[in-house]
Amino acid sequence: MAVVLLLLAGCGSGSGSDSTTATDAGAAAGPAHEGGNAAPEERQGGTGAATDTRVDQRSIIYTGSLQVKVDDVAAAARRAAATATRAGGFVGADQRRSSDADAVAELQLRVPADRFYAVVEELADLGVQQQREINTQDVTEESIDLDARITSQRARVESARRLLERASSISDLVTLENELGRREADLASLEAKKRRLTDLTALSAVTVTLVGPDASIAEEKNEIGFLVGLRGGWKVFLTSMTVLLTVLGAVLPWLLVLGVPLGVLWWLRRRHGKRRPEATPVAPLVTTPPPAAAPPPEGGAPTPVPHTRSSS
Structure with missing residues (x-):
């Protein structure tokens, strides 16, 4: 088990980089020479080989776009699609607007x-x-x-598969299966990038915009001056008024349903408040002093006067 894990650590130490470990290099040498297919590294790099710099040997992605004014947009679009088909390509997307003299068609061609x-x-x-x-x-x-990187990753995958065949315990088997799955996923990602790059270099993208005789997309792009500003401001004003009227039309039903009853209730309440009589003023309280004590009868004791505590 220790030997297998040691070999696995040596194989996985460089799985995230472009360099290959000694174990993976030895594993890759066998299949490459047995199949007589060791040319990729020899052609692509090394001290004895140089990259071919000729234009026809380089990978170049071409992209183009053009705008053409035509008399008949539909007929010109059919001719453009036929041109791409004759060249060995196809129409990737086709967007068109109306069918009048100001029609516009935009085609994305792959050739x-x-x-x-x-x-x-x-x-x-x-x-x-x-x-x-x-x-x-x-x-x-x-x-x-x-x-x-694809060649190196394939060697790592083959190395992990050979280690998996020599696994002697369940723990080694599980570990090697996880490592093999990770390496195969990395290889699939690299191969997908390569296919995408090959597709972009093999088929170039051309976007052609066909405009009718009354369309003026390109002519108005660089116009400046007072009249252009006035025309733009008028368009903005009309757009703003359209938005304002749209909002007013959306709010008007709610005003009729809720605003009219609320307005009537407010008017009735205000009218009822005006008719309410004014309150009668309350007279201030007048405190009278207590009555004086009656004189005592002859020969008798005076009548006591009840003592009241004055409130401050």
């Missing part, structure tokens, strides 16, 4: 990289070209790095 510029020229000939933008991204180094 082979070697036919990219030819397709762009054919699309520009559909009418009057108004805009064109072409971008390129060289991903040669990224592609080579992915190839090296």
Whole structure:
């Protein structure tokens, strides 16, 4: 068990990086030479091999966009789709607006990289070209790095599988199965990135916008001046009034249902308050002094007067 875990630690120490450990390198050497397929590392790097810098050997992603004014947007869209199909590509997306003279159609085309510029020229000939933008991204180094990492990760997966076959206990089996699953997941992620990169380099993306004769998307973009500002302000004013009237229309039913009864109740309450009689003022209390003591009868004792405590 200790030997297996030691080998596993040596194999897994470099699983998150591009370098390969001695154990994984030895495991990768066997399958690579047995199948006669050890060329990837020899072609991609090393002291005796240099990366091919020719344009036709590099991985380049082409993306382009152009805007063309045409007389018939629907017919021009069909021709654009046919151009992509003839070049070996396809239509990835198709968005259209109305069918009048101000119609607009936007097509996203995927065409082979070697036919990219030819397709762009054919699309520009559909009418009057108004805009064109072409971008390129060289991903040669990224592609080579992915190839090296995939080869290294495959070697790690094979190494973990061989260790799994020699597992002698349940704990070793569980540990090696978890490690193998993690390595296979990393390999699948790298292969998915490679497929995505290959798809972007093999099929270039071209976005063509076809506008009718009355559409003026490109012409109004850079207009400045007093009249342009006045036209923009008038549009904003109309939009604001439309929003205000919309809100008023939404609130008006609630005002009729709740506002009218509440207004009537308020008016009745105010009218009832005006008719209420004024309160009669209360006269102040007048305290009378206590009666004086009656004189005592002759020969008798005086009549006592009850003593009252005055409140302060």
